[in-house]
Amino acid sequence: MSRGFNKSFIWLWLFTVLCGGLGGCSRAQETRIIRIGHNQSVNHPIHIALTAFQDYIHEHLAGRYVVQVYPSELLGSQTDMVQLTQTGAIDFCVASNAILETFSKDYEIFNLPYLFASQDAYHHVMDDRDITGPIFDSTEKAGFTAVTWLDAGTRNFYTLNTPIQQPSDLKGMKIRVQQSPTNIEMMRLLGGSATPMGFGDVYTALQSGIIDGAENNEMALTDNGHGDVCKFYSYDMHQMIPDILIGNRALMEDMPKEVQKIFEEGFALVNQVEREEWVKAVEQAKQRAGKEQQVQFIYPDQRPFVEACLPLHDRVLEGNPGLQPIYDAIQKYNEAYPSSENAASKSALAETKIGGRP
Ligand code: GCU
Numbered sequence: 287m288s289r290g291f292n293k294s295f296i297w298l299w300l301f302t303v304l305c306g307g308l309g310g311c312s313r314a315q316e317t318r319i320i321r322i323g324h325n326q327s328v329n330h331p332i333h334i335a336l337t338a339f340q341d342y343i344h345e346h347l348a349g350r351y352v353v354q355v356y357p358s359e360l361l362g363s364q365t366d367m368v369q370l371t372q373t374g375a376i377d378f379c380v381a382s383n384a385i386l387e388t389f390s391k392d393y394e395i396f397n398l399p400y401l402f403a404s405q406d407a408y409h410h411v412m413d414d415r416d417i418t419g420p421i422f423d424s425t426e427k428a429g430f431t432a433v434t435w436l437d438a439g440t441r442n443f444y445t446l447n448t449p450i451q452q453p454s455d456l457k458g459m460k461i462r463v464q465q466s467p468t469n470i471e472m473m474r475l476l477g478g479s480a481t482p483m484g485f486g487d488v489y490t491a492l493q494s495g496i497i498d499g500a501e502n503n504e505m506a507l508t509d510n511g512h513g514d515v516c517k518f519y520s521y522d523m524h525q526m527i528p529d530i531l532i533g534n535r536a537l538m539e540d541m542p543k544e545v546q547k548i549f550e551e552g553f554a555l556v557n558q559v560e561r562e563e564w565v566k567a568v569e570q571a572k573q574r575a576g577k578e579q580q581v582q583f584i585y586p587d588q589r590p591f592v593e594a595c596l597p598l599h600d601r602v603l604e605g606n607p608g609l610q611p612i613y614d615a616i617q618k619y620n621e622a623y624p625s626s627e628n629a630a631s632k633s634a635l636a637e638t639k640i641g642g643r644p
Contacts, residue, residue, distance in 0.1 A: 320353045323361035323370070324380040325485050327509050331563035332380055332436060332529065333357050338559045342552045347545065363484035365465065371534050372429035378533045380436065384464035386530060390424040394602050395609050397468040399524040399595035401616065405440070406623035408526045417615050422530075429535055434553040436529040437564045438503055443520045444512065444581075445499030446492065450520040451586045453477050453594050462488050462500040464527075468602065472524065475594050485510075492516060501525075504571040513579035520584040522591045531556060 320343070326332045333355065340353040361367050367379035368389060386393040395401070402408040411417055412435045422432035443450045443461065450456060456478030463469040465482045473480035481497050488506075491497045492515045499516060500506070501524070507513030531553065541549065575581040603610055 317349060318351050320351055320378065321356065321361075321376040322353065322378040322380075323356045323359075323367040323376055325359045325364055325367075326357060326380075328357050329567075330357075330505065330509055331560045331567050334563050335436070335556045335560035336380075339552045339556045342555055343548070346548045351545070359484075359486045363486060365484065368430070368532065371532055374429070374534045374536060376534075377537050378433070378531060380529050380531050382438065382464055382529055383435075383527050384466040384469055386425070386432075386532075387466050387468060389428055389430075390421070391606050392421045392424040392609065394468050394606060395421065395612055395616075397466055397525065397527055398599055398602060399472050400592050401599075402526050403620035404623045405526070407616075407619040409437075410619045410623060411616050412528055414615070414619075417612055420612070425532075426535055430532045431535050431538070432530045433533050433538075433550075434531050434557040436531065436557065436560045438527060438529045439505070439564065439568050440521075440523045441501050441503060441525040441527060442522055443499060443501045443524075444507065444516040445518050445520075446495070446516055447518075448498070449518040449582070449584050450499075450522065451584065452590050459498040460496070462491060462497045468598065471598055471601070472595055475598060476591065477594070488512065489515075504568050504575060507575040507579060507581055508571040513575040513581045517579075517581055518584060519575070519581050520586055522586055522588055524591060524595065 322336055322339075324332050324336065336353075336355045340355055343351050343353045361370060361376060361379070364379070364381045364385050365388075367376065368381050368385065370376040371379050383393055383396045387397055402411065418432075418435065425431060443456070445459065445461075448455060448459070453476045456473075456476050459478050460481045461473055461478045463473055463480045463482050465484070470480040470482060481491075483491060488497075488500050489511055492500065492512060500512060502512070504519070507516070507519065513519075538546065538549070572583070576583065599613075603613060
């Protein structure tokens, strides 16, 4: 979906909402409509989980609250949706942790490449409120807070023509990254040329050859069609970047206590359903990409990638020393859950201390 279309749609939609708000006060007093936007398709685990939330709210608060879920960037790109959530034009949206660092520097920590030693370490860290709490609340002044996290797997490079076996293969290649300074710096360290853009623009950019590749989890190959044009997917496993469900702060603060409690149960349900669906969806995506899209999966030695990226840990911590205790707490989980289930990363983990500065 083009950005031009998105922008006009948002303005038209906001105009309609405002007019409806002014003209339809009596109805609005009875039932509060909760609008949630995200950028994935209706088959994606995020949409399935938000639909479960919609049902949960209906079951417990019917007549008082109605949840409407808008998929596929219908309400704009993630950055647009975060801004709409800040002002309260919409109530919730799902944003990648990557773009949230432009709203609060504290989010940089989860964007660090090779931060987590394994998927288990990643999940335990994200489930630990002592770690995530200060980060999730760091945008309160900006008008929103994070209410739960969602699994978005592991990010890997994929390209149109050239398999990425080592960082030097990225030299001279234009690789789409998310709009985050940490990601741009990561690409610089790896030797590629970072091309930041919104998720909805990536397919066209790949198809028209404006970029040579991108980086994402396996779902991007199938659900977003990137595997129709990119035939090489390299498991360098550079990042595990969570998606974050954020909500308008005023809305949540002004809710009666008993409603707040039900919403909180609903957020926990979103997390649970999304993670269960994620495991199935990512496995199906791998199968489909290999069989139907003829994507070749490559398992490079991760060590050169890790070595190139690790200086970024020091740089981020020097720039934001307040993150040091959080970083140290993450290392404890890395020690407790050192090995990855993924065979591709095991060899690298054995010899290089991923997730910690050597
Ligand atoms: C993943 C992630 C999205 C994000 C996208 C991207 O799909 O789940 O939240 O927008 O990557 O690369 O932009």
